[in-house]
Amino acid sequence: MRRLIAPVWCSLLLLPLVACGAEDTSGPDPATGAGVEADAGGDVPDTPAPPCPFTATQVSGIVGQPMVDQGRCLFGDGKGVALLTVTTASPLAGETTYDYQRKQATQVYREVKDVDKGEKAYLAVKDIEAEAVVVSRAGSYTVILSSFERLGASADGYERTLRGLLDALPL
Secondary structure, eight states: OHHHHHHHHHHHHHHHHHHHOOOOOSSOOTTTTTTOOOOOTTSSOOOOOOOOOOOHHHHHHHHTSOOEEOSTTEEEOSSSSOEEEEEEEOHHHHHHHHHHHHHHHHHHSSEEEEOSSSSEEEEEEETTEEEEEEEETTEEEEEEEEOOHHHHTSTTHHHHHHHHHHHHSOO
16 A cells, blocks of 8 residues: 555656646747737837847946956856846837836936936946836836945946946947
8 A cells, every 4th residue: 555655646746747738839939039029008019139249358348347258148246246247138028018118217226317328228327226218119228336436436436327328329
């Protein structure tokens, strides 16, 4: 009798998984959005996320200090302190999350301003960090600068540097 208990329990655990069937992988891949049509009100096309728009050399020139490519559009000062991250997304994804991101920024940052980039954009700054979100036809970009001692030392250091990064985006 004891020999039958384990197989019975295993079959009871696996039966629901088998009964549900395997996921159909012959259709479009939902991760890429292939075959999915979305309506963004005609303002923003549904195209893939763009690649990282910067190299470590470009970032170093814009922020005014040496930066190291740490992968996935993440750049650091090599000391584990200052960071620049760029997150890219499709125009549709950016349009979908823009209002929420901007609202969150008003709760986190000292100052939030609309900027004239892409379809819509804002930049937000505080003493030790800055963020910008741009939605354009080429893609959406979230840029975050954090813990740059040199930038925090001047009143407009973060904003000026963030504007330089936005000017360099391939919009």
